[in-house]
Amino acid sequence: MNYLMLICIGLLGWWLLKTLKAPAAGLIGPMFFVGITNMLGFNFPELPKLSVTIFQIILGIFVGMKIKREEFKVLKNRNILYAGILVLAWTVSSSLLAANTLMTFTHLDVATALLGGTPGGLSEMSVAAFSYGANVPTVALLQLLRLTFIVLTIPFLALTIKEKNGCIHGQKCDETVEKEKEKKSINPEIIASGVLLGTLFIYLEIPAGGLIGSIIGVGISSVMLKKSAYLPKHIHLVAQIGIGISVGLKFTEETLHQLRQLIGPMIILPFFMVISGIILAFIIKSITKWDISTCLLCSAPAGLSQMIIVAEDIDCDIFMVSFFQTTRLLTIYLILPQVFTWYLK
Numbered sequence: 001m002n003y004l005m006l007i008c009i010g011l012l013g014w015w016l017l018k019t020l021k022a023p024a025a026g027l028i029g030p031m032f033f034v035g036i037t038n039m040l041g042f043n044f045p046e047l048p049k050l051s052v053t054i055f056q057i058i059l060g061i062f063v064g065m066k067i068k069r070e071e072f073k074v075l076k077n078r079n080i081l082y083a084g085i086l087v088l089a090w091t092v093s094s095s096l097l098a099a100n101t102l103m104t105f106t107h108l109d110v111a112t113a114l115l116g117g118t119p120g121g122l123s124e125m126s127v128a129a130f131s132y133g134a135n136v137p138t139v140a141l142l143q144l145l146r147l148t149f150i151v152l153t154i155p156f157l158a159l160t161i162k163e164k165n166g167c168i169h170g171q172k173c174d175e176t177v178e179k180e181k182e183k184k185s186i187n188p189e190i191i192a193s194g195v196l197l198g199t200l201f202i203y204l205e206i207p208a209g210g211l212i213g214s215i216i217g218v219g220i221s222s223v224m225l226k227k228s229a230y231l232p233k234h235i236h237l238v239a240q241i242g243i244g245i246s247v248g249l250k251f252t253e254e255t256l257h258q259l260r261q262l263i264g265p266m267i268i269l270p271f272f273m274v275i276s277g278i279i280l281a282f283i284i285k286s287i288t289k290w291d292i293s294t295c296l297l298c299s300a301p302a303g304l305s306q307m308i309i310v311a312e313d314i315d316c317d318i319f320m321v322s323f324f325q326t327t328r329l330l331t332i333y334l335i336l337p338q339v340f341t342w343y344l345k
Helices: 002-019 025-042 049-064 069-076 078-105 110-117 122-132 136-164 174-180 188-203 209-225 233-248 253-261 263-288 292-299 304-313 318-343
Strands: none
Touching: 002 025, 002 233, 025 136, 025 233, 025 304, 049 188, 049 209, 049 233, 049 304, 049 318, 078 110, 078 263, 078 292, 078 318, 110 122, 110 136, 110 263, 110 318, 122 136, 136 263, 136 292, 136 304, 188 209, 209 304, 209 318, 233 304, 263 292, 292 304, 292 318, 304 318
């Protein structure tokens, strides 16, 4: 019964935001409604880990389906390489700056401030907090607030800019419409490659492995076989709603108690991340000459799956968004741990 009520609340959130023509309604609606309901004391059970993994793989498959051989040609552009290096440097520097800002305005210890200020995944940063001896609930709350604030601001900003540029939400640009007219078949061998590589990445415990692995698997097989895969859009919507519900479940009664003690960080951290992300977006735009909406989603310090959902929903360059968000994630999970170890000595 609890699961049925949870799904109904998630669907209600999706329907209401869809009616309001909000961007990424399948993600934001369930996240917002389930989160509020959970904080009020309903205490819904967590979604099975397997279901969340399946949702991630589905999202990755849909991203991979958009990758064509010609997409890889843009990676030869030096400007994109420069922009990628800039994102890497920004990720490291912004994390350290956010940590120092938190320590200046609060009484947080160094490890908690470092992990709370890093724009990484909620679950991954919470696990890392155990290893570094940080305050785990505080790290989880700071990550949750950052993710929520960014997901509720950046998509609306990007959508507003899109509308002013003549590509209105709910109406695809001419080039996109032409692409969607192309006939596609399911091509199960391509879908299977995404599922297999996503599963392998999960087994190897690669951060966001299900998502990244399925993107790579479908993308590479599509390019090699010179075929395009297809899945019904309602499958994609189910995955969006599932991810939104899983994020919303991170809001608990304990979250309300912690909110009173973290008023300072609540204001400082999300505001800093959004402003610095917007500045980075304009720098990327000056380098690449892309539209600012795509640049905003490329630079947004939010989750990979969330930004991919938004990029597809408002018709931004999903390949570039996934490329830059993956670069940011790899920086966080491969480079920042070494920086933190040195910084905490």
